Amino acid sequence: MGWKSEKVRVNILEHELVPRHEVLSAEEVVELLRRLGIRPEQLPWIRASDPVARELGVKPGDIVRIIRKSPVAGESIAYRFVISG
């Protein structure tokens, strides 16, 4: 597990190729699911073992907002439901 070494360790969230990830608050979750009319698992998924998810410290059941730069829309927003694994 080379990356665990203190010297090499980098916060990947700060890398310019990693888009911004945010964890949704409980109110935001309710609002989002109501707006889309879906259950949380009907969103795209992200594994809790995903490097970004690990760095964020999210748990299965959370929902993550990903804000990406988009060539067509300037900024595009996506949501991901954290699953175990």
Place this chain on the structure above:
Amino acid sequence: MRGEVAVSEEKVVKGIKFGLLSPELIRKISVTAIVTADVYDEDGLPSEGGIMDPRLGVIEPGQKCVTCGNSIVACPGHFGHLELARPVIHVGFVKHIYDILRATCRHCGRLKIPEEELNRYFDLLKRLEGRWPLLARGLTDYVRRKAMKAMECPHCKSRQFKIKLEKPTSFLEEGPGGSRKLWPTDIRARLERVDNRDLKLMGHDPEFARPEWMVITVLPVPPISVRPSILLETGIRSEDDLTHKLVDIIRTNDRLRESINAGAPEVIIEDLWDLFQYHITTYFDNEVPGVPPAKHRSGRALRTLAQRLRGKEGRFRGNLSGKRVDFSARTVISPDPNLSINEVGVPEEVAKTLTIPERVTPWNIDELRTHVLNGPYRHPGANYVIDPSGRRIDLRYIKDLKAIAENLKPGYIIERHLKDGDVVLFNRQPSLHRMSIMAHIVRILPGRTFRLHLAVCPPYNADFDGDEMNLHVPQSDEARAEARVLLLVQEHILSPRYGGPTIGGIQDYISGAYLLSSKATLLTKEQVSELLAGSGYEGPIPEPVVLSPKVLWSGKQIISLILPPDFNFRGKANMSAGPLRCDDYECFWDSYVVVKRGKLLMGVLDKKTLGSQQPESMLHWITKEYGNSFGRKFMDNAFKMFLRFVEMRGFTMALDDVKPPAKAVEEINAVVEDSKKKVAELIEQYNEGKLEPIPGRTMDESLEIRIMEVLADARDNAGEIATKYLDPFNNVFIMARTGARGNVLNMTQMAALLGQQSVRGERIRRGYDGRTLPHFKPGDVGPEARGFVRNSFVGGLSPIELFFHAAGGREGLVDTAVRTSQSGYMQRRLVNALQDLRVDYDLTVRTPSNSVVQLIYGDDGVDPGKSSYGNAVNIDRIIERVVGWKL
């Protein structure tokens, strides 16, 4: 209509469940046990209890089924069964058997995990099932893998041994006394012991698939209709591959049973058992790795059950999701510039075969009577009449058509011939995008080919070198309406792939538009009349531009007549490049197009303004701003005008158009000689070791790169000389400049020289050891020896040059062949993955189960087909339209 409502019990398919057939069920389904290997008796009749037993279903037309009483049409066929003398493994389930054997105890059959742990897993599984199918699978995989590791049963404490799978169907247990073969009987006994709840934890559903059913004791024998025999002309019966295989199975089964009953030595029985396993394995799947395929007498591998289902020609891809439909036609295509782009020309012969069912009403009864009177053999006729009771009258066998016609009443259905104005679907394979199938309006024409307008060639990727296309006739009103509204050619002028027209001018349309819109074109009154008549213009003719000595009109004036009166446009022409480049409307070369209030004020029309697949062109704005219908009419009319003008003026290509004068040839020769000298110098420097290497390259590579540079320059320079001496207004030049056909490089290759031929981006090296052809010395790296063609197509290639040209050309053919197969496979995968996605009303992209794929379609919610080159709106264009002009 008579006040009676048919009430039928409504049943809805909620799902499909797959499972295994249990031996009991197989016996229950079966109508007879198969007891003899004899297929026919001495009289040639099917033997009772044989593989062709009549109880398995009728085969002869006219007979009644002994089992179900139906005739050949209605009898579905009936299964029989064969009791196996010894059980055998089903090849399709070897993996599952292997997994269960390893995960369970060899003694008590329990899953090799402690009881408390099992209870925990089982509770977890119950909670995951349904809502988290993926996680449930993960759990069962984990449990199975964990159980396999245990070397002692936690339940009965008995020792476990390693089990090995000897592909394809043998299992070996490595006990303390060496490894021992597990026979299907042993395996079945173990599988029988496995607990139902343990099976659920391994991901099985014991209610529908007990594991011991994977070891077959009773074989279902499929009905004869599944494996019909063919009667050859010689009168000899030829049996189906499956029948052959079944006969093998029954024979071996008999031998095995006899040996067992006779108390034969174990070895002999085991050999027979293995043979029996082989026959049953290949009966299911004749392409199992490690099993020699069962062969026909001729040496052809048998096509058994799995082969019927699998692959491109299999039941799924070949039949269920496959093609081959009624009400369709296929023939060669040819061009017809006089059609509308919405139309398709259909041969009368085809129209008399394809029919449309039309219901008789008081409003169409007279017309349909004439169809019936014409009968099946005269064109706008009919092939069948269906009376209200559903009886089909075949008009081919009716002598008195008049009686039928007179008898017509509302409620009858006439299957009438295809005729002008009907809507049909037209398709050319490969169907790579939605424009590969479009609806066209039928025009019945003489001849035997389908005719289509040239402007629709680009979306179909069609040409007329022998291409064939398919035509389908929608049979219901709904289908016809959908075709008209959604699929009609005009609805596909703007592409969904990029914001721009897919349909537009090509080749002579572009040459014609250029010539007509050129400043030099002045037309007499007769010519103007002819052009306008051809394009369907009806209206006043404007003031002529020249009054004396003769009244003349400019081509631009005539084109302006068919432009919408409030249309504004400006933009560069295709010509606007190199020395003829203009970036604004003060253009000496007339290569900047300006249309103001429907008047073509300046600039020539060519590929950039009228061509197909040109976004933000004049054609694009016309269709986008005035609608698809107008865009189509504009193309129909304008293109006819351009073609009429090309015919009037004449447009050909002659050898002289690309034959450079003697002076040019001299100059070209000088350039070539000069480069050859330069190459020779480079080679000399290389041999003396004085060549300056290119950084990061070896000496050999540096020499190669330098030589290629010199030779590329030679071709460019020679090309420039040739174009300089050619008449810039000859027809070949016009085609290259306007984008109608060809480019400057093609002209260079015709007039000056072909230049370096290459294979894989390198000069040609392959062939003999150290040389390309025996005409050269080994190690010769000079231009001629490595595929430099110094002659032009007009001048003619030497035999050696022709060989190099062919070598270079072959590469292109090879990678088109490779690319098409690869992109075809990618297409298949993508379509399978994406076909059911939809854009919802809230602009989210969703799956059929309502899961979200994208929050906004394409991040911006823009439909590319309604965009301008990918942007939702083109602001410049809107300002231009409102203000009339942007400063």
